């Protein structure tokens with residue numbers, strides 16, 4: 274069986290790729306926008322086809338000879354109208370699949386009904402409808418899941434951060450809305466088994482474990498984490514206010530907090546029993562078990578994918594941004610590391626940010642992150658997927674990794690709200706750690722911003738390179 278996996282660099286797709294690779298009889302091809310986001314360790318086991326669903330030619334190439342195609346794509350983070358993009362993307366995909374003679378499309382969307390759906394969910398429903406619209410030409414299995422519980426998923430990061438940081442939780446009215454969570458491993462199992470399903474017609478399969486309110490999600494998660502939490506009902510807390518509150522407590526930016534809160538205003542429970550009927554061997558694990566598994570992955574640094582892995586937003590679209598040229602301004606510091614092993618220095622540079630911070634003037638980094646959050650940016654509490662290792666496409670506080678050459682170069686692209694574009698580069702040149710910041714201002718305000726912030730940049734960047742060398746000197750060799 275030849276399989277095409279789209280969205281293979283996103284939250285679900287990265288994990289499904291690992292699951293599919295466990296079956297050695299499968300012939301797997303990935304459809305990705307940027308091949309560099311796929312780690313080398315997988316490359317010998319699969320084929321990679323680069324392209325976009327907006328580029329029909331690349332789609333036709335990727336779908337050649339494919340039997341089953343997974344559709345795990347959405348445009349939610351895009352700057353322009355995501356609904357329109359989602360529609361076009363699904364139409365292109367469906368038509369290309371039919372033309373290529375694909376037998377089955379497997380799609381994962383959200384739980385919920387049209388009448389009460391948020392804008393985001395409506396778009397997911399429309400995508401499912403488009404993909405299922407030509408049943409005589411191609412079969413579509415459309416899974417619908419609500420809150421997915423897994424390390425690094427946006428919903429779980431929200432639950433985890435609320436529970437861990439707030440001894441007293443102010444509970445808005447929507448906290449009583451019913452939902453039906455599901456653990457990520459169960460989602461992957463449904464998706465995995467669907468390729469072999471003995472069914473010819475289109476199917477909608479709603480998946481979830483037990484029904485509960487969002488309040489129960491918090492209370493049960495706190496129990497798993499060994500914490501006792503008190504809830505105080507605050508019926509006047511509006512969705513907008515709640516979303517604002519969430520951005521300071523959790524790693525998600527305002528746009529995602531708002532979409533999730535909007536989604537929680539209406540019930541997301543299963544509407545059909547097809548999961549039981551067609552997948553009788555899968556018994557979704559109880560919510561508390563899924564929470565415990567997610568926590569153990571976080572504690573053991575085994576987070577395979579993260580909610581901000583995708584480059585959906587234009588500024589995270591990293592392709593072509595690994596070369597920095599045409600700069601307005603650069604600020605470079607070179608530090609001689611003498612007899613220290615270069616790999617140690619590079620590993621130390623790779624460990625910047627996240628929980629351990631930015632070595633020196635950490636408060637300034639955090640303050641900048643706080644300002645960024647207020648104006649809708651990612652801020653610094655987004656953290657990093659793994660405390661030591663990075664891969665291209667990883668987010669790192671308010672940066673995105675856009676180039677990584679082990680032992681040689683790490684290039685970060687700034688995703689914070691800025692009047693321009695900025696990069697931060699670490700490279701090893703002979704015995705020097707060279708740290709360079711680049712900035713391309715947007716208009717006059719961009720130039721004023723750069724000049725006004727120069728003293729702060731000089732301070733933090735000097736402290737940063739100094740801190741990297743200090744850590745390299747003191748850390749043991751691995």
Ligand SMILES: NC(=O)c1ccc[n+]([C@@H]2O[C@H](COP(=O)([O-])OP(=O)(O)OC[C@H]3O[C@@H](n4cnc5c(N)ncnc54)[C@H](OP(=O)(O)O)[C@@H]3O)[C@@H](O)[C@H]2O)c1
Pocket residue numbers: 279280281282283284285286304305306307310324325326327344345346347348362381382383384397418419420421426427428579580582583584585
């Ligand atoms: N995550 C959840 O908690 C959850 C819950 C319920 C349902 N779902 C559903 O599961 C599906 C996958 O979600 P996800 O969370 O994995 O999404 P995600 O992390 O945002 O990943 C989206 C993926 O789509 C790719 N992509 C976007 N536009 C593309 C285009 N035009 N051409 C080719 N690739 C494109 C992205 O590639 P780049 O890396 O290049 O950006 C990325 O790999 C969605 O339908 C979602 O509604 C997810």
